[in-house]
Amino acid sequence: xxxxxxxxxxxxxxxxxxxxxxxxxxxxxxxxxxxxxxxxxxxxxxxxxxxxxxxxxxxxxxxxxxxxxxxxxxxxxxxxxxxxxxxxxxxxxxxxxxxxxxxxxxxxxxxxxxxxxxxxxxxxxxxxxxxxxxxxxxxxxxxxxxxxxxxxxxxxxxxxxxxxxxxxxxxxxxxxxxxxxxxxxxxxxxxxxxxxxxxxxxxxxxxxxxxxxxxxxxxxxxxxxxxxxxxxxxxxxxxxxxxxxxxxxxxxxxxxxxxxxxxxxxxxxxxxxxxxxxxxxxxxxxxxxxxxxxxxxxxxxxxxxxx
Amino acid sequence: xxxxxxxxxxxxxxxxxxxxxxxxxxxxxxxxxxxxxxxxxxxxxxxxxxxxxxxxxxxxxxxxxxxxxxxxxxxxxxxxxxxxxxxxxxxxxxxxxxxxxxxxxxxxxxxxxxxxxxxxxxxxxxxxxxxxxxxxxxxxxxxxxxxxxxxxxxxxxxxxxxxxxxxxxxxxxxxxxxxxxxxxxxxxxxxxxxxxxxxxxxxxxxxxxxxxxxxxxxxxxxxxxxxxxxxxxxxxxxxxxxxxxxxxxxxxxxxxxxxxxxxxxxxxxxxxxxxxxxxxxxxxxxxxxxxxxxxxxxxxxxxxxxx
Ligand SMILES: [Zn+2]
Ligand SMILES: [Zn+2]
Numbered sequence: 001x002x003x004x005x006x007x008x009x010x011x012x013x014x015x016x017x018x019x020x021x022x023x024x025x026x027x028x029x030x031x032x033x034x035x036x037x038x039x040x041x042x043x044x045x046x047x048x049x050x051x052x053x054x055x056x057x058x059x060x061x062x063x064x065x066x067x068x069x070x071x072x073x074x075x076x077x078x079x080x081x082x083x084x085x086x087x088x089x090x091x092x093x094x095x096x097x098x099x100x101x102x103x104x105x106x107x108x109x110x111x112x113x114x115x116x117x118x119x120x121x122x123x124x125x126x127x128x129x130x131x132x133x134x135x136x137x138x139x140x141x142x143x144x145x146x147x148x149x150x151x152x153x154x155x156x157x158x159x160x161x162x163x164x165x166x167x168x169x170x171x172x173x174x175x176x177x178x179x180x181x182x183x184x185x186x187x188x189x190x191x192x193x194x195x196x197x198x199x200x201x202x203x204x205x206x207x208x209x210x211x212x213x214x215x216x217x218x219x220x221x222x223x224x225x226x227x228x229x230x231x232x233x234x235x236x237x238x239x240x241x242x243x244x245x246x247x248x249x250x251x252x253x254x255x256x257x258x259x260x261x262x263x264x265x266x267x268x269x270x271x272x273x274x275x276x277x278x279x280x281x282x283x284x285x286x287x288x289x290x291x292x293x294x295x296x297x298x299x300x301x302x303x304x305x306x307x
Numbered sequence: 308x309x310x311x312x313x314x315x316x317x318x319x320x321x322x323x324x325x326x327x328x329x330x331x332x333x334x335x336x337x338x339x340x341x342x343x344x345x346x347x348x349x350x351x352x353x354x355x356x357x358x359x360x361x362x363x364x365x366x367x368x369x370x371x372x373x374x375x376x377x378x379x380x381x382x383x384x385x386x387x388x389x390x391x392x393x394x395x396x397x398x399x400x401x402x403x404x405x406x407x408x409x410x411x412x413x414x415x416x417x418x419x420x421x422x423x424x425x426x427x428x429x430x431x432x433x434x435x436x437x438x439x440x441x442x443x444x445x446x447x448x449x450x451x452x453x454x455x456x457x458x459x460x461x462x463x464x465x466x467x468x469x470x471x472x473x474x475x476x477x478x479x480x481x482x483x484x485x486x487x488x489x490x491x492x493x494x495x496x497x498x499x500x501x502x503x504x505x506x507x508x509x510x511x512x513x514x515x516x517x518x519x520x521x522x523x524x525x526x527x528x529x530x531x532x533x534x535x536x537x538x539x540x541x542x543x544x545x546x547x548x549x550x551x552x553x554x555x556x557x558x559x560x561x562x563x564x565x566x567x568x569x570x571x572x573x574x575x576x577x578x579x580x581x582x583x584x585x586x587x588x589x590x591x592x593x594x595x596x597x598x599x600x601x602x603x604x605x606x607x608x609x610x611x612x613x614x
Contacts (some may be wrong), residue, residue: 012385013351041348044320066384066414074347074377078319095413102409106402107373108449142415216313 001026001151001303003202003226005251005267005295006045010210010232010246011067014271017297018045019067020081022207022228022267024149025051030130032057036147036207036228042071043078045297054084058126060133061092062142062209067142069096073103076213080111089116091125091135093143120145131202135229136220138211141245145209146220149201159195166190202305210268218259227261230268231294234277235284249281253288264292265301308333308458308510308610310533312574313352314344317539317553318374319579326365326374328415329514329535329574331456333577337437342382343454343535344450349378350385355605365433365442366559368399369516370451373391376403378412396423398432398442400450427452431610438509438576443527445518448552451515453527458509459510466502473502483552508613517575519549520558525566532590533610534568535576538601541592556588560595571599572608 002025009017019039023046026032033055035042046053051165053075062068072090079088090096096115104111118125122145126133134148158174168177169183176183183190206221207228221227232246241248248256254293256264266285282294295299309332313375316324326346330353333339340362342349353360360382369375379397386395411418425432429452433440441455444491446540465481475484475492490497501510513528514535539553548555554562556573563571573592580588585601594598600608 012388013354013381015354018351028467040378044325044348044351047320047322064414066380066410067415069414070377070381070384070410071347073373074320077377078372081319086529099409101412103373103377106406107376109373209396 001029001206001267003205003228003301003302003303004049004051005265005297005299006042006049008069008267008295008297008299010230010268010270012271013039013067016275017269017271018042019070020062020268021045021071023051023056024205027055031055031149035059036211037062037068038069038071038075038177040074041071042091043075045194046075048298053079053082054086057086057088059088059090059092060135060145060147060207061090061096062138062146062207063140063142064093064095064099065142065210068209069099073107074083074099076100076104076111076115077107077109078110080113085113087114087116089118091118091120092148094119098279121296125165134150134220136216138209138217139214139245140210140212142261144211145213146217147207147208148220148224149205151204153199153202155198156199158186159197159244163195166195203306205304207301210246211305212245213247218255221255221261222259224259224261225306226263227256227285228265229255231266231281231285232268232270234273234281243255249284250288253285253292256292261289262291264289265295266292267295269287287296308336310512310535310572310608310610311356311358312572312604312606312608313356313573314346315347315576315602315604315606316374317537317577318577319578320346320348320374322595323348323582324576324578327369327379328352328378330356330358330363331512331514334362336458338362341456341535342366344516345371345378345382346374347377347381350382352604354383360386360389361393364393364395366395366397366399367442367452367514368397368403369404369445369453369514370447370449371400371406372449372517375516376406379407379412379428380416383407383411383418383422384414384416385409387416390419392420396425398427400452401426441527443523445516445524446521446552447517447519450516453518453524454514455527455531456512456514460506460509462508463504466504470502473497492587507600508581510610510613512610517553519552520554520562525562528562528568529566531566531568532613533570533572533608534563534566535572535574535602536562538573538588538592539575539577539601541580541588547610557595560592560599563596563599568596569598571596572602573599574602576601 006021021042029134229252313328314325330350
């Protein structure tokens with residue numbers, strides 16, 4: 001899995017940073033890409049990556065502010081233009097359906113693929129054989145969601161040495177043991193649980209929309225391998241962050257620290273900060289939570305499977 | 308006056324060309340900028356020019372296809388963010404009001420300036436002391452308009468030599484003669500019309516939305532100093548152009564030729580054409596109408612006052 005940050009700015013686009021969008025590529029896992037938010041010009045950013053819009057099969061919108069949604073109609077249209085025909089599902093807060101449907105209708109856009117729009121409330125929104133996704137309301141003045149993507153654990157490896165010691169030698173029987181709780185071999189019942197290593201734990205990625213720091217957010221992101229969190233303001237602007245329902249660098253870092261998160265990625269950086277200021281922003285956060293990076297447009301981060 | 312081409316592609320953005328938008332700067336004439344169409348990422352293109360969004364006081368939409376309107380909500384929001392407080396008027400076909408109002412409402416966008424949205428039908432839509440603007444339906448399958456911007460004639464120069472010969476010498480009286488139809492000087496009635504040169508004719512700029520070639524379009528653009536016309540296809544694709552309600556290079560050129568147009572600018576170039584193909588597109592058009600240019604993103608063209 002890889003995170004590709006397509007837009008890492010806040011509010012309005014600047015020459016340095018586009019407005020919000022993050023791709024989570026799961027090409028090996030399930031040959032698809034998920035998109036989190038879709039600010040204006042996300043499709044233009046995608047032109048400069050290897051992402052093919054038809055591979056995007058789910059889009060998750062955190063909230064309805066323009067810098068998170070105004071790229072949706074264009075991306076949906078272009079995905080059609082480029083011959084996408086697989087189902088696309090958009091998850092987002094109330095209003096997303098009206099916005100998309102009005103935009104497509106007034107522009108006479110007829111999509112070549114089925115589009116499903118799901119207006120979410122809190123809870124589990126996806127549960128398939130590989131992933132569950134849970135969403136939770138944050139603290140941003142308007143309904144704004146965080147998404148917790150949990151990869152399901154995979155069964156461990158067969159304990160080949162132990163099987164051999166029990167006189168069971170390699171062959172088709174090994175696959176049978178893997179696939180069944182019990183198998184009869186040489187008139188003996190073999191229990192899989194005795195011959196299989198511990199589960200390989202799945203990865204946990206939490207991607208939050210704009211938010212203030214809250215205790216509830218801490219519980220929601222607990223044990224994340226990667227936490228993507230906004231840092232609209234620097235440490236000195238805690239009052240401003242509170243007034244505008246945003247977070248500072250150090251608030252984001254303290255959330256990571258107190259939630260047993262492995263790695264923190266800061267994004268949604270106000271356009272008031274120039275490139276040289278961003279070093280300082282990162283230092284502030286790393287002072288609280290060392291394993292922090294500050295995203296920039298086109299920053300890519302591989303999320304390796306756990307050992 | 309200057310035309311700044313912000314997006315010169317058709318349908319979908321490419322790395323070479325963004326979707327449609329053209330700025331007509333009238334900073335000397337009336338300290339404002341007019342925008343024609345506003346495809347997605349127009350505000351991003353503007354970041355790379357000297358255009359300040361707050362100077363844009365009129366936006367004219369040719370038609371409701373996404374590549375001509377999906378940049379509107381973002382531009383309107385950013386104009387607000389950057390502290391615009393002057394009235395902005397948007398002219399466009401039916402549906403433009405619903406589109407803008409829905410986008411602003413669902414995104415919770417509160418503009419800092421008054422916004423007027425006028426759904427147009429054919430005819431004169433502006434008539435102030437400097438300009439008239441007339442719009443006309445083209446042939447594009449859905450309602451699509453062309454705009455004819457006519458600068459009003461300015462009075463000619465005072466004929467100073469003739470005034471001196473008549474014994475009227477330079478002084479405040481010259482301004483009086485300029486400002487009034489008749490003035491009494493030395494007990495004699497002076498008729499302005501006898502002492503003023505011919506009117507300085509205003510400039511005429513025609514900017515058409517997507518269209519097939521029609522006889523009516525020819526009448527509408529007659530005597531333009533500059534005609535901005537789409538050329539979605541090359542000369543060999545006349546059938547395709549007709550089927551999709553577009554024009555070829557040579558059709559656009561023939562319209563310019565037969566309408567006493569002075570200069571033709573081709574835009575709305577299909578993304579199928581690479582940079583090297585565009586030379587050929589231009590050669591085709593120039594074969595019919597030599598004074599043709601083919602616009603590219605950020606192409607600027609000064610429109611000088613007439614002599
Ligand atoms: Zn935001
Ligand atoms: Zn078009």
